[in-house]
Amino acid sequence: MAEMVNLTIDGHEVAVPRGTTILEAAKTIGSEVPHYCYHPGMSSPAMCRLCLVEVEGAPKPMPGCVTTVMEGQVVNTQSEQALSNRRGVLEFYLVNHPLDCPICDMSGECNLQDYVHDEGREHGRGREPKRIFGRDDFGGDVLFYGDRCVMCTRCVRFMSEVEQDHRLTVVERGNRSVIDTFYDEGLDGTNWHGNIVDICPVGALVSKDFLHKARAWDLTHTPSVCTSCSQGCNIDLHTRDNLVQRIKPRENLDVNAWWICDHGRHNYEWMNRGDRLEAPVMRSDSGSQAMGWGDALRALLEKSDGGGSVKAVASAMSSNEDLGALKALVDAMGGGEILYRSARAEDEVPLRGFPLLARRKDLSANSTAADLIGANRVGADDGTGGLDEVSNHDGIVLVLNDDLADQKEDFGNNASLFVYLGTHDSPGAAKADLVLPVTSHAEGEGTFTNHERRVQRFAKALDAPGMARPAWLVLGALVAEKGEGPAPRSAADAFAAMSSSVAAFAGITWDDLGTRGAVLNESVSVTGD
Amino acid sequence: MAISVKLMHRPEPESTSYLRAALSGMALTFKHMVNPTKVTQQYPEEMTDLSPRWRGTHVMEQHADGRPKCVACGLCPTVCPANCIRLVGGEDDQGNRYPIVYEIDEFRCIFCGMCQEVCPVEAIHVGRHFENAEYTRDRFVYDLDRLMEQDHPSTLLWDPSDPSSE
Numbered sequence: 001m002a003e004m005v006n007l008t009i010d011g012h013e014v015a016v017p018r019g020t021t022i023l024e025a026a027k028t029i030g031s032e033v034p035h036y037c038y039h040p041g042m043s044s045p046a047m048c049r050l051c052l053v054e055v056e057g058a059p060k061p062m063p064g065c066v067t068t069v070m071e072g073q074v075v076n077t078q079s080e081q082a083l084s085n086r087r088g089v090l091e092f093y094l095v096n097h098p099l100d101c102p103i104c105d106m107s108g109e110c111n112l113q114d115y116v117h118d119e120g121r122e123h124g125r126g127r128e129p130k131r132i133f134g135r136d137d138f139g140g141d142v143l144f145y146g147d148r149c150v151m152c153t154r155c156v157r158f159m160s161e162v163e164q165d166h167r168l169t170v171v172e173r174g175n176r177s178v179i180d181t182f183y184d185e186g187l188d189g190t191n192w193h194g195n196i197v198d199i200c201p202v203g204a205l206v207s208k209d210f211l212h213k214a215r216a217w218d219l220t221h222t223p224s225v226c227t228s229c230s231q232g233c234n235i236d237l238h239t240r241d242n243l244v245q246r247i248k249p250r251e252n253l254d255v256n257a258w259w260i261c262d263h264g265r266h267n268y269e270w271m272n273r274g275d276r277l278e279a280p281v282m283r284s285d286s287g288s289q290a291m292g293w294g295d296a297l298r299a300l301l302e303k304s305d306g307g308g309s310v311k312a313v314a315s316a317m318s319s320n321e322d323l324g325a326l327k328a329l330v331d332a333m334g335g336g337e338i339l340y341r342s343a344r345a346e347d348e349v350p351l352r353g354f355p356l357l358a359r360r361k362d363l364s365a366n367s368t369a370a371d372l373i374g375a376n377r378v379g380a381d382d383g384t385g386g387l388d389e390v391s392n393h394d395g396i397v398l399v400l401n402d403d404l405a406d407q408k409e410d411f412g413n414n415a416s417l418f419v420y421l422g423t424h425d426s427p428g429a430a431k432a433d434l435v436l437p438v439t440s441h442a443e444g445e446g447t448f449t450n451h452e453r454r455v456q457r458f459a460k461a462l463d464a465p466g467m468a469r470p471a472w473l474v475l476g477a478l479v480a481e482k483g484e485g486p487a488p489r490s491a492a493d494a495f496a497a498m499s500s501s502v503a504a505f506a507g508i509t510w511d512d513l514g515t516r517g518a519v520l521n522e523s524v525s526v527t528g529d
Numbered sequence: 530m531a532i533s534v535k536l537m538h539r540p541e542p543e544s545t546s547y548l549r550a551a552l553s554g555m556a557l558t559f560k561h562m563v564n565p566t567k568v569t570q571q572y573p574e575e576m577t578d579l580s581p582r583w584r585g586t587h588v589m590e591q592h593a594d595g596r597p598k599c600v601a602c603g604l605c606p607t608v609c610p611a612n613c614i615r616l617v618g619g620e621d622d623q624g625n626r627y628p629i630v631y632e633i634d635e636f637r638c639i640f641c642g643m644c645q646e647v648c649p650v651e652a653i654h655v656g657r658h659f660e661n662a663e664y665t666r667d668r669f670v671y672d673l674d675r676l677m678e679q680d681h682p683s684t685l686l687w688d689p690s691d692p693s694s695e
Contacts, residue, residue: 102600212626
């Protein structure tokens with residue numbers, strides 16, 4: 001336990017570990033000191049001069065982001081002097097800031113907008129023309145509006161300290177200083193530069209992908225987990241009109257801190273696909289027949305009786321609950337093999353400044369859980385092949401969320417019953433005897449298990465189309481019909497059912513997961529790789 | 530409490546005449562015919578005076594080169610209490626933010642004028658026009674071109690001689 005220091009901030013007595021900055025100590029009593037250059041994930045140059053606070057006994061205001069607390073210190077962050085400091089500093093920022101909020105993408109989540117609204121002067125006094133830089137394309141996904149920049153240099157420090165690829169710098173001095181790239185190199189080829197758009201406190205760095213797409217106040221933020229690799233970065237899905245508009249990182253110091261990679265950031269279009277399966281469809285010699293869920297599940301149970309042995313193809317993109325329910329159903333049908341396919345990248349893409357985080361080789365969100373339920377990974381590293389045995393299987397074939405795009409036309413022709421649970425219209429859905437529409441990752445609740453066996457929850461961000469239902473609900477109902485326990489009513493029920501049947505998940509409850517996730521018991525070995 | 534019935538004592542029809550009442554009524558009518566201070570408005574032959582703050586259907590202001598003044602900031606759909614404005618922003622070939630889609634459903638609009646009040650670039654206005662007739666309902670959803678074609682004057686929202694509405 002670190003040595004604690006007692007001090008008074010805004011009249012509240014607080015005790016914080018020695019070495020804590022005043023700014024962080026003030027956060028513990030809920031007093032937010034405005035700041036630009038300070039970011040908890042990077043060094044503090046104390047150059048924005050906005051976090052100046054009044055320390056009693058000190059001859060002049062102290063920058064809260066670098067001044068560490070001292071025993072008996074009395075700090076005022078909201079006193080007359082502190083407020084007048086900030087009002088003055090903010091007025092200096094507005095000398096050159098263009099006030100183009102109506103056309104700025106940051107409007108609504110801009111720190112300058114918020115601070116000036118809260119504490120700034122009501123009217124500007126500037127008469128001189130503002131300096132004009134115009135717009136610069138930094139390469140990659142980033143546009144730079146130099147006029148809006150407040151010179152906090154968070155972006156420069158992110159590239160040099162966190163990504164450790166020195167692509168940005170400050171050129172010129174004083175009034176003319178501006179962020180720039182080296183020659184024409186730009187940000188192309190870097191893998192984490194999307195984060196500089198997140199940490200920019202104003203609208204100087206904006207995403208090309210999100211440019212003019214939606215206003216910040218129209219977006220609904222839903223906590224979720226990235227599906228682009230097995231790292232399991234915590235993200236927020238920003239949605240509007242039932243479409244995902246962008247992905248932003250969500251802070252979790254155990255997994256991804258404040259950062260996510262550019263690949264994951266831009267991999268959301270699949271959640272907005274329109275070619276969805278919307279109703280259960282039974283296919284027979286006389287044609288296709290759409291039906292309700294009750295009829296579809298009854299038909300499935302009827303046909304599966306005496307249908308022979310089961311082979312299942314799972315997807316490593318499915319949640320723990322879906323995989324657990326699939327495993328339970330396969331067991332209830334007499335047991336059988338579960339296979340899954342998962343693409344692997346050649347190399348990891350590490351983030352040098354935060355060693356816990358890398359874009360992992362395993363490009364599926366949930367291969368760990370697939371391994372833990374006893375599924376076997378098959379196929380090549382590009383996620384294709386390996387299903388020849390299932391293709392010719394003469395018993396029951398269950399496919400969950402694998403589109404089977406690489407499979408031949410005769411996949412499942414020999415099967416006594418070929419059931420396909422999927423989200424999108426796909427080659428697999430075109431061949432199956434029974435097609436059951438399930439929800440996608442963004443449309444349901446659930447958990448993923450990441451590469452270090454951390455189980456993390458994600459929430460429902462979009463409304464599912466038509467009659468699509470979560471796979472755990474469908475599979476759980478079938479398991480219950482087979483007489484193996486009650487049908488799950490919520491993702492928490494499905495998780496509880498899984499943790500009671502899969503050894504590795506034993507002892508972890510839905511409530512343990514919280515917002516940070518919980519790591520599974522290490523002693524249980526993983527099958528496969 | 531028992532229901533009481535009030536008996537009306539009307540004159541018998543055989544013993545009375547309505548002639549006097551009819552004549553006095555007609556006298557009033559003819560008096561108004563020649564009344565110099567008549568108040569009947571001859572609408573639509575004669576247009577009535579509208580208040581300077583009258584709020585009718587919308588007008589989109591445009592630049593000299595025909596581009597809409599709107600910068601797609603999204604404040605009017607945000608402030609609109611009837612939720613009748615649909616806006617999709619984008620960037621034109623000169624790098625300016627502009628509305629790709631800007632639609633106002635004039636049926637749903639309640640003509641509160643808040644879109645005009647909130648507009649930072651004075652692009653959208655409520656106009657001094659109220660005589661709208663169309664053959665189909667969907668013609669009442671005004672798109673951007675239609676809003677820019679409107680040539681009626683826009684409202685003042687405030688009376689210039691009384692800006693603080695006292």
